[in-house]
Amino acid sequence: IEYSIHEKVKELNCLCNIASLMLDHQKSIEKIFHAVVGCLPPSWQYPDIACARIVFRDQEYVSAGFKTSRWKQSANIFSGREKVGAIEVYYQKKRPIMYEGPFLKEERILIDTVAYQVANAYKRIKLEHTLKERIKELGCFYGVSNIIEKHSSNYKKILQGIVDLLPEAWQYPEITCAKIIVNSEEFKTDNYNNFPWKQIANIEIERQTIGFIEIAYSQEMPALEEGPFLKEERLLINALSERVGNAIKRIRA
Numbered sequence: 001i002e003y004s005i006h007e008k009v010k011e012l013n014c015l016c017n018i019a020s021l022m023l024d025h026q027k028s029i030e031k032i033f034h035a036v037v038g039c040l041p042p043s044w045q046y047p048d049i050a051c052a053r054i055v056f057r058d059q060e061y062v063s064a065g066f067k068t069s070r071w072k073q074s075a076n077i078f079s080g081r082e083k084v085g086a087i088e089v090y091y092q093k094k095r096p097i098m099y100e101g102p103f104l105k106e107e108r109i110l111i112d113t114v115a116y117q118v119a120n121a122y123k124r125i126k127l128e129h130t131l132k133e134r135i136k137e138l139g140c141f142y143g144v145s146n147i148i149e150k151h152s153s154n155y156k157k158i159l160q161g162i163v164d165l166l167p168e169a170w171q172y173p174e175i176t177c178a179k180i181i182v183n184s185e186e187f188k189t190d191n192y193n194n195f196p197w198k199q200i201a202n203i204e205i206e207r208q209t210i211g212f213i214e215i216a217y218s219q220e221m222p223a224l225e226e227g228p229f230l231k232e233e234r235l236l237i238n239a240l241s242e243r244v245g246n247a248i249k250r251i252r253a
Contacts, residue, residue: 014043056085140169182211
């Protein structure tokens, strides 16, 4: 009985520690994963020979001394109906057969619960990230409107002001640069370079292309809907190119 109580206490401690991690909205999903794999081995029946891994998309997060073996217990992580990863616990030595190989029935329940909690944390962080990106986009639109209103008929100041504003509206502002070309005149951020990871939208007036807006990343980032760019960023750059075209058309009139 005492041994059973000890195992229950370990499981409850694991769940409490992981629940605390999930409540910390300052932690990234990567930091949560690193912390979770550290919590798992001490919570299993044989912590001295246990190690853990989280595989999430194309990334791995492992506990100290991690090594795979034939004695494994795992639970999938889902985002909706899509499998996005798995949590794995391994024993490095053979142990007596229990409920599921050398693992307890309670450990199956525990690993499934942790996988569910991790999936919820990923969902929350993803939603928070999406909200922050939408707020940045709205801020960009507001800033562009202010620049156009402030400089009125000075298109050079308008275009330079807009190009300096653009990087903050993209997902990775610290590695983002921008350029606007209109009728062979070039306006760019101080950090601009002709990097290969770019997103471009033409600027048109009455179906005639007069230039373009270009956003570029200075380093390769994970693939998304359009290279390293979000589909929302495609919508944003298209809307901005239309806004710039309308502003230039007004000034020319």
